[in-house]
Amino acid sequence: MHTSLRSIVQNMPKAELHIHIEGSLEPELIFALAERNGVSLPYASVEALRAAYAFKDLQSFLDIYYAGASVLLQEQDFYDMTAAYLRRAEADHVRHTEIFFDPQTHTARGVPMATVINGIHRACQDSPVSATLILCFLRHLSEDDAIATLEAALPYRDKFIGVGLDSSEVGNPPEKFARVFSRCKDLGLRLVAHAGEEGPPAYIYAALDVLHVERIDHGVRCLEDHALTRRLAEEGMPLTVCPLSNIKLCVFRDMKQHNLLQLLDAGLVATVNSDDPAYFGGYLNENLLAAFDSLPLGLQHAYQLARNSFVASFLSEADKQKHLDDVDAYFAAFNLT
Ligand SMILES: Nc1ncnc2[nH]cnc12
Ligand SMILES: [Zn+2]
Structure with missing residues (x-):
């Protein structure tokens, strides 16, 4: 990639919308x-732990x-982990981030x-x-467990803006969480769900039609269904795509096979995100640069992303408009056709 495109991508103002805070825990901090x-x-060591990341x-x-x-x-542990991620985000010119957290991972241990x-x-x-927070339900656990988790979190309702659905996708379809998502919608929470990462297009349909989500996390398998792809484009339904995650978890064989460009060409509101940066080899800018290095993406795509x-x-x-004006001002210095 041309060095100037590289620095344009690194320095452009951006938001991150798919980051699991527990996935930002670096081996050194662990x-x-x-x-x-x-x-x-x-x-035995930081190196031994990192070596297990295959x-x-x-x-x-x-x-x-x-x-x-x-x-x-301890509360300070959660603070230190989050502060470390936010310093990395700031260095990557992230102006706004919507952070996932998995409370059941911690409450199940008595925290x-x-x-x-x-x-x-x-x-x-x-x-x-x-930075705002999105509470994720673990889909390998029961819906009753998710409902109990929501109840336990409601005293802190002012500290999170929405809920999501993550963990083991295949075998745990969105329908399993219909009641808890309906309750969250009634509470005015914003709704997202992982769908179409490893799971089929049917899981994306269910996230839309049963859970009524406002964004699809990953969603890369939508391209297997033309009607679904057209619908996502027409509805302006965003996808939070995570390139390095998809390679590390073998969703695509290598970055050259990644479908980010096809998603953009299909008119989808695709975004680039880091998912679990401590485990997948990089924070947001590293995800963007990895995609730009391997795919025929140019200045126009950087602007779009x-x-x-x-x-x-x-x-x-x-607030969106203010940030979009900043993006326009930033790119005004370059030759966008
Ligand atoms: N990529 C991912 N998919 C599902 N659950 C997750 N939890 C953390 N990262 C995840
Ligand atoms: Zn994720």
């Missing part, structure tokens, strides 16, 4: 927190990801909901990056 909390780890699919990643999160016990939410939220308040990231966000229309 070891530091294990030491601080007296937790023993089944790995995944063959989503589940092989999730097993290690949940083990890594076991070092998080209070207050500890989780207050630690993450306080770090968001202390950052110069605009910067715009899409704000269009797809849950910011107010006024």
Whole structure:
């Protein structure tokens, strides 16, 4: 890639809409927190842990990801993890981020909901990056567990803007969570769900028609269904695409096979995101650069991706417009046709 396009992509104002905060926990911080909390780890060193990051699919990643999160016990641990991510985001010129967190991973170990939410939220308040929170339900657990989690989180309703659905996709279709999502909609929460990462297009239809989500996380398998692709484009339904994640979890063989360009060409509001940056080899700019390095993407695509990231966000229309004006001002210096 031309060095100037590289620096344009790195420096452009952008939003990140698909980042699991537990997936930003770097091996060094896992070891530091294990030491601080007296937790023993089944790995001898940071290097040994990192060497275990060779995944063959989503589940092989999730097993290690949940083990890594076991070092998080105190509010300060959640604060430190989140503050570290937000510093990386700031360095990548992220102006706004909507952060996923998985409370069940922690409450199941006896960590209070207050500890989780207050630690993450306080770090968001202390950052110069605009940051809001999305509580994710773990889809490998029951809907009753999700409902109990929602109830436990409601005293902190002012600290998160929406809910999502993550963890093991295949075998846990969106329909399983119809009641809890309906309740969340009634509460005025924003709704998203992982769908079409490993699961089929039918899961994307169900996320739209049963859960009534406002964004699809991943969604890359939509291209297998032309009617679905057309519908997503017509509805302006955003997809939060995570290129390095898709390669590391073997959704695509390599970055040259990734369908990001086809998604954009189909008129979809596709965005680029990091998913679990500590596990997949990079934060937001590294995801963008990896895609630009391997795919025939140019300046116009950079502009489109910067715009899409704000269009797809849950910011107010006024705040969106301010960021979109910043994107336009930034790109005005370059030769956009
Ligand atoms: N890529 C992903 N898919 C589903 N659940 C996740 N939890 C963290 N990362 C995830
Ligand atoms: Zn994800």
